[in-house]
Every structure is written in C-alpha cells, then in structure tokens.
Amino acid sequence: LAAIMLIPTSVQAKSSVTYTLKKGTLTISGKGNMPKTMTFKKNTKIKKVVIKKGVTSVSDRAFYQCKNLKKVTIASSVKTIGNWAFYGTKLQTLKLPKSLKTIGNRAFMKTKVKSVKIPDSVTKIGKYAFQNCTKLSKVTLGKKVKEINQCAFAQTAIKKITIPKSVKKIGDAAFVNDCMESATIPGDFQTIGTVKGVLRSKKVIFSTPLNIKNVQLLYADNFQISEDDSNFVSINGSIYTKDRKTLVRVPAGVTNVKVEEGCTTIALSALEYNEEYNGKLWLNDRKIINELYIPKTVTKIDDTSFITYNVSGDPLLFKSSVVINKITIEENKLADTELLKLTDKVTYSGK
Numbered sequence: 001l002a003a004i005m006l007i008p009t010s011v012q013a014k015s016s017v018t019y020t021l022k023k024g025t026l027t028i029s030g031k032g033n034m035p036k037t038m039t040f041k042k043n044t045k046i047k048k049v050v051i052k053k054g055v056t057s058v059s060d061r062a063f064y065q066c067k068n069l070k071k072v073t074i075a076s077s078v079k080t081i082g083n084w085a086f087y088g089t090k091l092q093t094l095k096l097p098k099s100l101k102t103i104g105n106r107a108f109m110k111t112k113v114k115s116v117k118i119p120d121s122v123t124k125i126g127k128y129a130f131q132n133c134t135k136l137s138k139v140t141l142g143k144k145v146k147e148i149n150q151c152a153f154a155q156t157a158i159k160k161i162t163i164p165k166s167v168k169k170i171g172d173a174a175f176v177n178d179c180m181e182s183a184t185i186p187g188d189f190q191t192i193g194t195v196k197g198v199l200r201s202k203k204v205i206f207s208t209p210l211n212i213k214n215v216q217l218l219y220a221d222n223f224q225i226s227e228d229d230s231n232f233v234s235i236n237g238s239i240y241t242k243d244r245k246t247l248v249r250v251p252a253g254v255t256n257v258k259v260e261e262g263c264t265t266i267a268l269s270a271l272e273y274n275e276e277y278n279g280k281l282w283l284n285d286r287k288i289i290n291e292l293y294i295p296k297t298v299t300k301i302d303d304t305s306f307i308t309y310n311v312s313g314d315p316l317l318f319k320s321s322v323v324i325n326k327i328t329i330e331e332n333k334l335a336d337t338e339l340l341k342l343t344d345k346v347t348y349s350g351k
C-alpha cells in the first residue's frame with residue numbers, strides 16, 4: 001500500500017502565529033512576527049490572504065509566486081513586509097496599514113497592483129519593491145519616507161510623482177520608466193548610486209534648493225528650480241546660475257540647445273552626461289545635440305566647475321556619449337582656445 005501523507009490546515013508556531021486555509025482563503029492570526037519558516041511559495045490554492053491584528057510582520061517569500069492570490073487584507077499591527085513577500089502574485093488592489101515601517105526588496109514586484117498609497121509611517125522602500133508592476137499608475141508617498149532604493153518603482157505606468165522632502169536617498173533607476181511626465185523631487189537628496197540615473201521624466205520640479213551634483217542622475221526634457229533656491233534659476237528648462245551668467249545644465253532630453261542671450265559662460269558639464277556602467281557606456285542612450293547655438297555674449301567655457309565626472313573606462317568611449325552635430329556661434333566672438341575645451345570632450349561632427 002502506498003503511504004498516505006496528511007497535511008494539516010493549522011500549524012502552531014513558536015511566535016504563537018498560526019494559519020488556516022479554507023476554501024482558498026488563508027487566514028494568519030496570533031501575536032508577533034510570522035516565523036521565517038511560514039511561507040506558502042507557489043501555492044496555487046490560495047486566492048485571498050487575511051492577516052489578523054496582532055501579527056507584526058509578513059515573512060520573506062511568504063506568498064512568493066502564489067499565482068492565484070488576488071486579494072490581501074493586512075492588519076494595522078503589521079510593521080514589516082518581508083523580501084519577495086508578494087512577488088509574482090495577481091494582487092490588483094493594495095491597502096497598506098498605517099503602522100507599516102519597511103517594505104522589503106521585491107515585496108510586490110510583478111504584481112497587478114494599480115495604485116499604492118505609502119503610509120506616513122514607512123521610512124524605507126526596498127530594492128525592486130514595485131518593479132515591473134506594469135499596471136501601477138498612481139503612487140502616493142508618505143511624508144516620512146527617507147529611502148527609496150534601487151529600481152523600487154522602475155518599469156511601472158506612473159506618469160506623475162511627488163517625492164516628499166523627507167527623502168534623502170534615492171537608489172539607481174528608482175523611477176526609471178518611459179511614461180513619466182512630471183516628477184516633483186527634493187533638490188538636495190543624497191543618492192545611493194549612479195548607474196543609469198535615478199529618474200526619467202519629461203519635467204523635473206525641484207521642491208528644495210538644488211545640490212547641483214544630483215542633476216547628472218536625472219534625465220528630463222525640462223528642469224524647474226525652486227523659488228527658494230539662492231544659487232540657481234531655470235530658463236526655458238535649462239539651469240543657470242542665479243545671475244543668469246553661467247549655463248550649468250541642459251536637460252538630457254533637449255536636442256536643440258540655444259544658450260540664453262546675456263549668458264557669458266558655459267559650464268562644460270552642462271553638456272556632459274555620465275552614462276558609464278562598469279566601465280562601459282550605454283551607447284543606445286548617448287546624448288545627441290543637433291545644434292548648439294552660442295550667443296555673442298558667451299566668452300568662456302568653464303571646464304572645472306559644478307559637476308565633476310570620474311570615468312574609469314576609456315576616455316574616448318566616454319567622449320562618444322555626447323555627440324554635437326552643429327555649433328553656431330553668433331558673430332564668432334568665442335576664442336578658439338575656449339571652444340576647444342568643449343570639442344575635446346564631446347564628439348563633434350564639425351558642421
């Protein structure tokens with residue numbers, strides 16, 4: 001006779017957290033953290049999860065690839081959602097409790113969630129937390145979030161985002177997607193990394209005075225500087241010093257660059273873009289400037305100020321990341337020695 005194995009529907013854990021599974025609904029109850037061993041990876045019977053009050057965490061990989069899981073209720077006592085907790089499920093709606101403090105790495109990656117409101121209690125959003133949530137179009141971030149880590153909201157359908165002033169660290173590619181239209185962010189955040197930038201948006205609005213080094217990590221068509229910024233101002237989407245005398249940054253999305261009349265200095269870093277990754281360049285993202293128009297008021301190219309680029313790879317490869325097809329100089333008053341500072345650093349077709 002074949003051996004028969006009986007699987008219990010209720011298990012007592014050391015933390016006093018238990019679970020029951022009945023007619024597709026998994027109920028987790030008790031007090032304390034879910035035990036690390038309490039996971040339901042790839043369980044196809046689970047359609048709904050109810051986490052009762054008293055439970056304080058969701059364990060790592062708790063519902064990893066439970067492909068029929070569509071609904072979850074998370075009690076107000078839960079403070080931590082673990083790594084990979086709901087990865088690859090079919091969750092469509094998500095209500096996070098006000099007690100929550102941490103969302104783990106890949107916690108909701110590849111789910112069907114359409115909107116998310118991050119509570120004010122959350123201080124950290126883990127790596128890839130919502131990456132590849134292709135239906136996620138609306139995100140509201142709480143006022144106390146300090147860290148948004150690598151690729152947390154990458155490859156989503158978010159069109160507009162406001163990142164609170166509390167955020168000091170934003171990881172690589174945290175908000176990189178192809179449909180972002182407007183992003184309001186603090187200008188003085190500290191970045192974790194530099195790979196491929198942290199955000200892509202048609203328009204970037206700085207809500208606080210700008211740390212200029214941050215702009216090399218932002219890919220936009222238009223920058224809008226905070227009115228409280230005493231160092232910089234935005235003119236036609238580009239960034240100039242407050243006195244409007246120095247061009248500091250041209251958005252990566254702009255292909256025809258016309259320097260403002262009255263500007264006297266172009267910072268070389270305004271037209272340089274750091275696309276390095278492990279010593280190589282993402283050549284499909286190279287910056288193309290069709291025409292650079294320089295007015296007669298410009299007399300200097302500043303190659304030492306504002307942003308410093310450190311490239312470990314081949315300098316010629318880095319040079320190819322920016323291509324200028326045509327340079328027009330009004331009345332040709334810019335000395336050749338100054339112009340060479342620019343053309344030595346970019347690929348110039350000479351038209």
